Amino acid sequence: MKLYQVRKGQFVYFNNELHKVYGVKPMYKFSVHLIKLRDLTQHITNAASVERYIPKENDSFIFDHKVYTLRNNQRPQAGDYILINNPAPDTLDHYSLNEIEVVETVDNKGVITSDLDGIKHNEYLLMVPGRAPDSHPIDYKDIANLEEDFDDALPQIVHPYGELSAQLGDIYKKKDNDVLIEAMVTAIKGQTIYLGGGLEVPHEELMNTDKWEYQYNPFNN
Secondary structure, eight states, X not given: OOGGGOOTTOEEEETTEEEEEEEEOTTSSSOEEEEXXXXXXXXXXXXXXXXXXXXXXXXXXXXXTEEEEEESSSOOOTTOEEEESSOOOOTTOXXXXXXXXXXXXXXXXXXXXXXXXXXXXXXXXXXXESOOTTOEEOSBSOHHHHHHHHXXXXXXXXXXXXXXXXXXXXXXXXXXXXSOOEEEEEEEETTXXXXXXXXXXXXXXXXXXXXXXXXXXXXXX
């Protein structure tokens, strides 16, 4: 992208992963400030290194270690997250493009958020917990290149029990944890499985169904 095309709030891909622009500082060499949606870590880069993505209904992605699917045909309830994808704020409101806010109250006209913004129903997409079977995962721009890179550098393991084997792109959910953790297999080296978000687990542990539950692989037909 060109610097003049980059705006605060845009979803962009940087290093193949989904981020959101939280600031643009034109006077600096690394002028684009990003938040990685998966874990809310901050990153800086230049405009040429990012590519815009416009989120839409049925997209799914990980936000702060939890996975959500965007829906337009469901009314939120108190406590739900919404993604403000079509902002039209009134004078006293302060929300902007792709802000994620928590719903406090709901009525026929719209919602009031925990930031006291009044948002009409046509201004947002509901973030429904979980990755719906019909959703379009947008965590990575190009999983094919991701797999090729890992295939070149890291050998695929063969599990000693035959079919019980992790593959690149597999999504697993951690079961023995109070906080929902759902992560994708991004690399495999020997008996170590590398998951999104910086997690590393032994292959034996990942295959333990009391600890991890396989969800699906979005890249398998």
